Amino acid sequence: MRLHRRSLLAGAGLGLLAACARGGARDDVLLVGDQRGGSKVVLDAIGALAALPYHIEWSSFPNAAPLLEALNAGAIDTGIGGDAAFIFAIGSGAKIKAIGAQRYEGPGPVLIVRGDSPIRTVEQIAGKRIATPRGSISHNLILAALEAQGRPLDAVTFAFLSPQDGQAAMQGGSVDGWAIWDPYAELAVRGGARVVGGLDGLVPSYALVFGRDGAIADKRPLLADYQARLRRGWAWAAAHGDDYARLLARETGVDVAVWQSVTRRTRRLAAPIDATLIADQQRTADRYRRAGLIDRPVDVATGFDASFA
DSSP states (O other), rough: OOOEEEEEEEOOOOHHHHHOOTTTTTTOOOOEETTTSSHHHHHHHHTTTTTSSSSEEEEEEHHHHHHHHHHHHTTTTEEEEEHHHHHHHTTTOOOOEEEEEEESOOOOEEEOOOTTHHHHHHOOTOOEEEOOOOTSHHHHHHHHHHTTTTTOOTTTTEEEEOHHHHHHHHTTTTEEEEEOOOOOOOHHTTTEEEEEETTTSSSOOOOEEEEEEHHHHHHHHHHHHHHHHHHHHHHHHHHHHHHHHHHHHHHHHHHHHHHHOOOOOOOEEEEEHHHHHHHHHHHHHHHHHHHTTTSSSOOOGBOOOOGGG
């Protein structure tokens, strides 16, 4: 895994650093995984990266799965990603916890097909080949759709591809559909693809803030401070959609009109780690077990740490 890092240095906060200092380790550094157009954008927007009493080193990832792998390997201390990928991580015994949550208000992942596809409704996907990142929120969506129809969970053949490869496969016709999230979905529609109906409300859409077990033990004040800043950034983004869209456009190179469409229909707000969220995650874990994607029962409650709320 090739990681791209850049460091941000701010003023020294001796009280916080003293609380985190353990031996000679660099416990004044928080290693943060991010996705392009993710956490750093909202933190910059509200000035939350100024005068930090610790250092942040950023690493960029294409989606949640490699971010979680890096977290378990100790390459980063914290990061944010889709909730469905988290089930695979804790199911494999990864030494990580979800320490914060964000819920999407508005459309989550969708199923995209080419403009000339005969697929019009989700009831037509049985026997088809669907591209999606393995263990992603969009993978979970298709499995939930099959269950809602009373179909077996192997009624669809999955091609587990990155977002970029999934788009190429759909456009090239090697798959019948592409389950994905914004802005990829919005870009595809603007390029002539269609959204398949019948998937709204099947699964709730969350992102989770993750913490490595070792960092939770050794860098708790840094994690708590970082997450509090993140929540302020999310609140700003939800209240200033067009401004947020302009920042996302600058960060990602995706046209601002695309991001404006996304931010006007979708807001992401802080959510508590509570019984409702954990029950939602347990349903996903149980679905993955029925699909044969994980080989043993997973008690998702063991993967959450609500003490940072």
